[in-house]
Amino acid sequence: MLVGDRETDGRQAGRIGARDELCPGRAAAVCTGVEVGLLADRALRDRAAGQVVAVFERSFYAVIDGIWICVGRTGIGSGPLHVLGDFRWPRLVVGDPVRVADSMLWVAGTPLAELAGRSVWAPHAAPHWSTGSLRRGLDGVNAVWGGVLTSEGLAVAGSGRVPSDASPLVRAAMPGLAALAQVVAGSDGDADQSLSLGSLIGLGPGLTPSGDDLIGGALIALAALGRIERRDALWEQCRALLDGTNDISRIHLRAAALGYGAAALHAAIHATMSGEGAGFRRALTALSAIGHTSGLDAFAGSLIVLRHELRGR
Known part of the structure; x- marks a missing residue:
């Protein structure tokens, strides 16, 4: 059940690395007002570290201390693994480092997201029904x-x-x-x-x-x-x-x-x-x-x- 990016070509994690397959390079800027899915939130602890495992047009996946997260732009929608924001990240390749330090998410040596004020998404409880x-x-x-x-x-x-x-x-x-x-x-x-x-x-x-x-x-x-x-x-x-x-x-x-x-x-x-x-x-x-x-x-x-x-x- 995809809650990440579009699945137009079926590329799998670990198979993306060629520069012509990556999102266009743009200057990175620190994003505030980040929304984090309840499962992704478990990964975003200070001193946690990992690496990028797949890169797509509007998102990338990373594994941090054994926990998978999907970092993406707000338009991909909320989900349990998502870290959402108005992100601008540098060109990435599989293996680029990801870490959390002093409530900041760093990707490929660049500060990407301020996490101190993040909101945590979780689905609403099931409604009353008959x-x-x-x-x-x-x-x-x-x-x-x-x-x-x-x-x-x-x-x-x-x-x-x-x-x-x-x-x-x-x-x-x-x-x-x-x-x-x-x-x-x-x-x-x-x-x-x-x-x-x-x-x-x-x-x-x-x-x-x-x-x-x-x-x-x-x-x-x-x-x-x-x-x-x-x-x-x-x-x-x-x-x-x-x-x-x-x-x-x-x-x-x-x-x-x-x-x-x-x-x-x-x-x-x-x-x-x-x-x-x-x-x-x-x-x-x-x-x-x-x-x-x-x-x-x-x-x-x-x-x-x-x-x-x-x-x-």
């Missing part, structure tokens, strides 16, 4: 969840039924989708179920593949509904399969296993649960801007969970 509000919310989703919106990636899997003319990607995901539905329904895992779930991990193009995004969205929706036992059962099976995807996607899945993802995804889940149509429309616009299909793929995973919750009531 069977009626969830039904209204899903009715609102159904009114728009189709056509061009779900023509790419795995978004169509959130519609409740897969069309006969589904794309090759969706057809490849079918065994994994069936296994996911079984876990969400509370069935005990077995080797066949794990094997089928494994077909989703790393499935599809992009920095965070569609299958990973979908599983992440399901994990977050289960947490929002308070279905912690089922969330943990799903994660227990998926955790053993993470070698099938890339480093950046793995860290977003690990955040999802704790119940954390992009702010827009939380907003869409909460609006659907509470039947708030206006909130869902705002969230959908924001989801559509995350990656090429990542935001919509993640919400499709959430919808699988939310639809099952309604059927079970």
Whole structure:
């Protein structure tokens, strides 16, 4: 579940270093008014140190004392791993040093962000909801969840039924989708179920593949509904399969296993649960801007969970 930069080419962490792939060089300036995701905040302690591991147009990833963070410009949206601000950084390459000293974030020997006054982002608690509000919310989703919106990636899997003319990607995901539905329904895992779930991990193009995004969205929706036992059962099976995807996607899945993802995804889940149509429309616009299909793929995973919750009531 991408909460970093656009995933236009699927480059993975550790593979970016050529100067013509990096963001244009600009003079660095210290940024104040920084927002930090609750997981990224754990890394930003004085004397913490690490290095840049991937660089993109509007963001870069770094690992500091073993903790991954995504430093990006405000437009990429809030998330648990994010450090957001009106940043200007020098040209970076993988391996450039990152450190925190005297409440300042330094990158490649240049002071980038003042951290003393940072705000910490965390998702809002799940709203009060009922069977009626969830039904209204899903009715609102159904009114728009189709056509061009779900023509790419795995978004169509959130519609409740897969069309006969589904794309090759969706057809490849079918065994994994069936296994996911079984876990969400509370069935005990077995080797066949794990094997089928494994077909989703790393499935599809992009920095965070569609299958990973979908599983992440399901994990977050289960947490929002308070279905912690089922969330943990799903994660227990998926955790053993993470070698099938890339480093950046793995860290977003690990955040999802704790119940954390992009702010827009939380907003869409909460609006659907509470039947708030206006909130869902705002969230959908924001989801559509995350990656090429990542935001919509993640919400499709959430919808699988939310639809099952309604059927079970």
